[in-house]
Amino acid sequence: MTDALALAFDFGLAALVLIVATWTLLTRETAAAAVGFVAYGLLLTLVWMRLAAPDVALTEAAIGSGVTGTLLLGAAARLRPTEAAAEAEQPGKAMRFVVALLCASVSAGIAGTILMLPDPAPTLAAEAAAALPETGLGNAVTAVLLSFRSIDTLLETVVLLLALLGVWSLAPDRVWGGRPGPRDGAYQSEVLTFLAQILAPFGIVVAMHFFWIGADAPGGKFQAAAILAAMWILVQRAGLVDSPPVSRRWLRLVVVAGPVVFLAIGFLGSATAGAFLAYPEGYAKPLIIAIEAALLPSLAVALALLVAGPPARTE
Amino acid sequence: MAEFLLCAAVFVVATVAVGLLRLLRGPANTDRMMAAQLLGTGGIAALLLLAAATGEPAPVDVAMALALLAAFSSVAFVKSASR
Amino acid sequence: MTLALDVLTVVAVSSGAFFFLAGTVGFLRFPDSLSRLHALTKADNLGLGLIMLGLLPRAGGVGSALKLIAVWLLAQVAGAAVTQLLARAARTAGPPA
Amino acid sequence: MNGAALFGVTAAALVGLGLYGLIVHPQPLRKILAFNVLGSGVFLIFGVVARRGAGAGMGGDPVPQALVITGIVVAFSATALAVALLLRLFEETGRASLRSDVSNANDEAGGNS
Numbered sequence: 001m002t003d004a005l006a007l008a009f010d011f012g013l014a015a016l017v018l019i020v021a022t023w024t025l026l027t028r029e030t031a032a033a034a035v036g037f038v039a040y041g042l043l044l045t046l047v048w049m050r051l052a053a054p055d056v057a058l059t060e061a062a063i064g065s066g067v068t069g070t071l072l073l074g075a076a077a078r079l080r081p082t083e084a085a086a087e088a089e090q091p092g093k094a095m096r097f098v099v100a101l102l103c104a105s106v107s108a109g110i111a112g113t114i115l116m117l118p119d120p121a122p123t124l125a126a127e128a129a130a131a132l133p134e135t136g137l138g139n140a141v142t143a144v145l146l147s148f149r150s151i152d153t154l155l156e157t158v159v160l161l162l163a164l165l166g167v168w169s170l171a172p173d174r175v176w177g178g179r180p181g182p183r184d185g186a187y188q189s190e191v192l193t194f195l196a197q198i199l200a201p202f203g204i205v206v207a208m209h210f211f212w213i214g215a216d217a218p219g220g221k222f223q224a225a226a227i228l229a230a231m232w233i234l235v236q237r238a239g240l241v242d243s244p245p246v247s248r249r250w251l252r253l254v255v256v257a258g259p260v261v262f263l264a265i266g267f268l269g270s271a272t273a274g275a276f277l278a279y280p281e282g283y284a285k286p287l288i289i290a291i292e293a294a295l296l297p298s299l300a301v302a303l304a305l306l307v308a309g310p311p312a313r314t315e
Numbered sequence: 316m317a318e319f320l321l322c323a324a325v326f327v328v329a330t331v332a333v334g335l336l337r338l339l340r341g342p343a344n345t346d347r348m349m350a351a352q353l354l355g356t357g358g359i360a361a362l363l364l365l366a367a368a369t370g371e372p373a374p375v376d377v378a379m380a381l382a383l384l385a386a387f388s389s390v391a392f393v394k395s396a397s398r
Numbered sequence: 399m400t401l402a403l404d405v406l407t408v409v410a411v412s413s414g415a416f417f418f419l420a421g422t423v424g425f426l427r428f429p430d431s432l433s434r435l436h437a438l439t440k441a442d443n444l445g446l447g448l449i450m451l452g453l454l455p456r457a458g459g460v461g462s463a464l465k466l467i468a469v470w471l472l473a474q475v476a477g478a479a480v481t482q483l484l485a486r487a488a489r490t491a492g493p494p495a
Numbered sequence: 496m497n498g499a500a501l502f503g504v505t506a507a508a509l510v511g512l513g514l515y516g517l518i519v520h521p522q523p524l525r526k527i528l529a530f531n532v533l534g535s536g537v538f539l540i541f542g543v544v545a546r547r548g549a550g551a552g553m554g555g556d557p558v559p560q561a562l563v564i565t566g567i568v569v570a571f572s573a574t575a576l577a578v579a580l581l582l583r584l585f586e587e588t589g590r591a592s593l594r595s596d597v598s599n600a601n602d603e604a605g606g607n608s
Contacts, residue, residue, distance in 0.1 A: 002318060009325050010498040014505040016332050021509055023339050025516035030524055031395070032344055038388045039338055039351040042358055044535055045381065046328070047505075049362070050498060051542045052554025054373040058380055060535075060566045063571050066384035068531065069566055070391035075524055075578045077395035080524070082591040090592065099518050107511030109520055114503035114543060123548025123556045130551075130582035140553055144561035156565045163572035167579040172586075189486075192393075195386065200473060203383050210376065218373045222568055227380065230387045237394050244453035306575035309582065316404060316456075323449070325409050327418050331441070334422040345431055345488040347495045349438050352480065353425060357418060359473060360449045363466065364411070369456070372462065374408050379469050386476035393483045397490070 010050060030083060034072040037244045041065020054122070054218035055141040058210070062226035063303070071307050074160065136285030138216030146288045150277045154266065157295060162303045164255065168246055171310040177247030180308035181236070189238075196238035203231035211296055215285070221292045225299035230298050232304045246311050249279045250303065258298025317368040324364035333356030348392045355385035403455040410444060412450030417445035431488035433482055442477040509536030521599040523581050523593055527574055534570045585593045 020043060024036035041064045048057035091099075110206055128140045128148065137143045145153050171178070191222040214220030235241050269278035278309050280285050331353050338350035338367045366374040414494040416442050424437025457463035513533025520526050528563045541559040548556030 002321065004317075005325060007498060007501075007517070009328070012332065013327060015517045016335065018508055018512075020335065020338065021512050025512055025520075025525075025529055025532060029344075030522060030528075031340070032347055033525065033528055035344055035347040035351060035392065036338060038348075038392075039335065042351065042354050042381070043364060044359070044386075044539075045377065046358055047539065048542060049365070049374060049377065051502060051539075051546045052549065053542055053545060053560045053563075054377055056538075056542060056563050056567075057377050061377065061384055063567050064531075064535065066387055066577055068571055069572055071386050071575060071578055072524070072528060073388075073391050073395040075582060079522075079585060079591050080584060081525055082585065082589075085590065086522040086592060087529075089592065091519060091521075100515055103511040103515040103518075106514060107507045109507075110510055110540070111504045111507035113542065114507060117544070117547065121544070121547035121556075123550055124558045125548055125550040125553045126498060128557050129550070129553065140557035140562070141561050144557050145564065149561060151577055152562070152565050156568055159569050160572050163576045165578045170579050170583045184536060189483070191482040191486075192390065192480050193485075195390065195476065198475050198479075199383065199386060200317050200575055206379055206383060209381070213376070218376060222564060223380065227383060230384060234387055234390060236339055237390055273406075277502050290596050293499070297599070303571070306572065309575075309579050312559050316407070319408060320411065320453075323415050324417050327445075327449075330415070330418045330422045334425050335438050336426060343431060345489065346434060349425070349431075349435060349484060352477075352484070353422065353438055353441060356446055356473065356477070359469065360414070360418065363453055363464060363469065367456050369413075370458070371467055375462070375465055376470065378464075379472065382469055382472045382476060386480050389480040389484060393487045396487050 013043065013046060013050065017047060028087075029080065031073070031076040034069065034076045036071035036088040037072055038065055046299075055139070055220065055223075057220060058223040059226070062106055062223050062230070067226055067303060067307060070230075070246065074307075089296060134281075134284060135279075135288065137288065139218065139220070142214050142220050142288075143220075146291060147284060150262075150291075154259070154262050156279070156299065157262060160299065160306075161259060163256065164302050164306055167306060167310050169310075171312070175311045176313050177245060178311040179243045179245050180305065180311050181243050182312065183239075183242060183293060192238045193240065194233045196240055200231045200235050203227055203234075207300075208232070210291070213290070215289070221296045221299060225296055226303055228296070229298035229303035229307070232300070233307055236308075243308050246305070246312075254297050254301050255305075256298070258291075258295035261294035265291055320364045320368035324361040324368070327357050327364070328361045344392075344396065348389060349387060354384060355381055359385075407452045407455060410448045414448030416448075417441055417448060421445060426452070428478060432485060435485055435488065439477065439481055445476065446473055451480045498541050499546040502539060502546075504544060506536045506539035509533070509539065512536075519591070523584075523591055524578070527577050527581070528579075531570065534566070536568055540567070549566060 011189045015196055020040045024033050045061040058178045066227050132143055135143045209226040210219035211224035236243055266277040270276045273280045334353045335350055338347045359381050362374040362378040421437050421441030425434050450466055454463055457475045461468055510533055513529050516529025517526050541563045545555035545559040
């Protein structure tokens, strides 16, 4: 009974994901498509829960739907004047049909491969579980991110930093080092002010909760950083604070602190434990917490600034 | 009891899924955002029910994140619409 | 005692689910944005609130119960404010089609 | 058919849908959006592989799950950079088109973009 119910639920959920994705891609108006993308992200969060991946569900909800959705909504509003002109550039019917056929064959190929995956599936779950006690952590995903495959995470934080540098370098010369985005006037709406004042402290507590439980339960620095970034953007939109000029030294220090501490601990591993990013025996957990604590503000600030875009005004 | 809670979760998600018709039909983008908001609330309810049915705490945390970010997305929408 | 609590859970969760249904029907059937928003808040407040109420006795600890209440309060405050913002956005967007 | 296989087929369909949008849409912002849909399909494939590898008391293989978390953050970085580039193009030229010769757009109607 429960199995049949679960399968029916999965069927419905999969159908919804496909319907919303198709509509999002085909609808005329870009702003509407961006709203569709937010709903699509919510549905994917439920899919990740069904795939027994709560860590990914949290990341999808926070970054995939929340922060990316905000970015797309803002860009769609800015680019509205260009929509009509672009519409005329749509390729012809025959061309679209050929492309659809090709894409369908790509999908069919992937689907066939997935259905023919070997059984029993190869898995590293047992190895991860066996090595988990050495890290002192309880959440295997966090252990993969910060111990077994920590080089991925290190490079990822560097990618985030490079993307931020890329965005900043798009600023016109006259506003170089200035504040990103338009200034949102204070008290433009009491409701928005109220929401930001209530939600932001609550969000900071929730982010700290995710950060803290991440060692042993679903959660961790990425999810916490995305929520912190969202709350910072929220108070900016409400006009309670202004975005900082990107030339500020504290800002740049915070942004690089995470990767720098990560690298330093990595080299410490070369000196004391015989390999880059290896943790000396017995010190794995404190070192992992040190890296996470340094990464949290870096990631939060970098995510928020990526949404804010390049500097746009000097005052 | 667990089965009843799971059924309730499925029912709530199915209900708000029908509400997604407003996402497709609009007519205004505000209606579309409302549909996303309803989906978020339904998702929160379903996750709470799922947590109670399975005894796992993780879905409650995901529900909390959804509650925060649903509000955040709506603010982003309202601000972008008013610009 | 447990029976009474189970009955409370079933009744509250069922009524919560009913309000989700009612809210969605209204959301789909009402003719203009503002009344649709009105229907939406029924699912937001009553639906989620009643389901949360029904789950409280099964929370298995004061901490978990407080967390449930926190999720609900968060959804309440955020939902109320967001509804206002959306209502303004709907009104400034012009007369509903 | 179990849940993992079902979502696997969904993921494959999402990759195809995203690819279609990426090729066919003339607007760069829609291409970015389609790229994100394509990416989420790829992530879901990882999720399905992880789910199939459930064992040792875990609901899924943690290694692909961790890769997906990394992937979501990197996809966001790429999206943010692409959106910033696009907005700069718009500020600079007043247009948001990938064509270098928009005036000739009508002559090439039906061509690929």
